[in-house]
Amino acid sequence: MQKLLxxxxxxxxxxxxxxxxxxxxxxxxxxxxxxxxxxxxxVLIDVFATWWPxxxxxxxxxxxxxxxxxxxxxxxLVVDFxxxxxxxxxxxxxx
Numbered sequence: 697m698q699k700l701l702x703x704x705x706x707x708x709x710x711x712x713x714x715x716x717x718x719x720x721x722x723x724x725x726x727x728x729x730x731x732x733x734x735x736x737x738x739v740l741i742d743v744f745a746t747w748w749p750x751x752x753x754x755x756x757x758x759x760x761x762x763x764x765x766x767x768x769x770x771x772x773l774v775v776d777f778x779x780x781x782x783x784x785x786x787x788x789x790x791x
Contacts, residue, residue: 724773738770745777 722728724741732739742758744751758772 721772721774724775729773732771732773740770740772741775742772743775743777748777751777 721742729739729741740758742754744754746752762768
């Protein structure tokens with residue numbers, strides 16, 4: 697029984713760690729964006745509002761994208777629609 701509980705605990709900790717790593721994000725700042733661009737990094741700017749259903753679904757999609765593509769190297773910069781007073785400049789949307 698003890699071994700089973702230990703295995704379940706380790707599994708849950710591993711899953712929690714993977715989920716936490718899955719969506720490493722940082723707040724958007726113009727300086728950070730420009731530095732990442734200058735370094736040739738791929739940047740995804742995540743503009744969201746917690747109350748908007750589409751944005752909630754988008755978070756699930758982003759998490760799945762990270763999980764499904766662990767070797768994909770890109771940065772997620774977050775702009776909270778309701779809290780941030782930043783206006784990203786010099787952004788060219790690309791897919």
